[in-house]
Amino acid sequence: MPKDINQNICNERAFASVYKKYADDLHNFLYYKYGEQFNPRDKTQDAFMKLWDNCKDVTLSKAKSFLFTVANNMVLNDIKHQKVVLKHQQANHKNYTNETPEFVLETNQFLEKYQKALSKLTEDQRVAFLLNKVEGKKHKEIAEFLGVTQKVIEYRIYSAFDVLKKELEGFKIK
Structure with missing residues (x-):
């Protein structure tokens, strides 16, 4: 990793080193915290894509925090969505019509x-x-x-x- 911890990570080498350093840890964090059902591999990849999209705003010193926060929020959003879906499925649906x-x-x-x-x-x-x-x-x-x-x-x-x-x-x- 480059010496300057305030450097942004738009440089491919810097991004690659961040990926190598944190990808497995991030996957394991999501897997152990939420299990396989929330696709920790996909969330890890999505978090790194978001990091790349925001590479100008994120410094090397903040990359780990950014990745873990983004990935955790993605899983929490999925959980909220599943709760809404489950609530809708459990709702009593109208079994009648207004026709005589x-x-x-x-x-x-x-x-x-x-x-x-x-x-x-x-x-x-x-x-x-x-x-x-x-x-x-x-x-x-x-x-x-x-x-x-x-x-x-x-x-x-x-x-x-x-x-x-x-x-x-x-x-x-x-």
């Missing part, structure tokens, strides 16, 4: 009717209709995808609407 049972029943019944109505469509109508209304594709895109003209796709979609209107009460085109 009648609404839920009507929705399920409509979905059953809708599935039956879709099954009455020809495969060409169903594919064109679902690509347009479910996936949001334009008529031109569907035509290119299926290898037919745009007029054919328009006919399939609108004939599918006619079938659905007959099968479902109150079905409206959007």
Whole structure:
């Protein structure tokens, strides 16, 4: 290590000597204090990266203190984060809805009717209709995808609407 203890450690040699001197001690400190679950190797590397980022502000005499403080704070932040996650996981989540049972029943019944109505469509109508209304594709895109003209796709979609209107009460085109 250089003789001048007030020298900053932006010099690669000085940084390398600090790394060689403190890396194992810092890892062992974190490992023995917090265990393997908080990744002491990663925290050690992160602390040295922070030291490199702040090399102009940290002198050689303060490097050890800086490294151990930064690494310790990183682990403490991880512990706080895990406590928040655990608290959120343990919180009672809402297991109810604001819908009435009648609404839920009507929705399920409509979905059953809708599935039956879709099954009455020809495969060409169903594919064109679902690509347009479910996936949001334009008529031109569907035509290119299926290898037919745009007029054919328009006919399939609108004939599918006619079938659905007959099968479902109150079905409206959007």
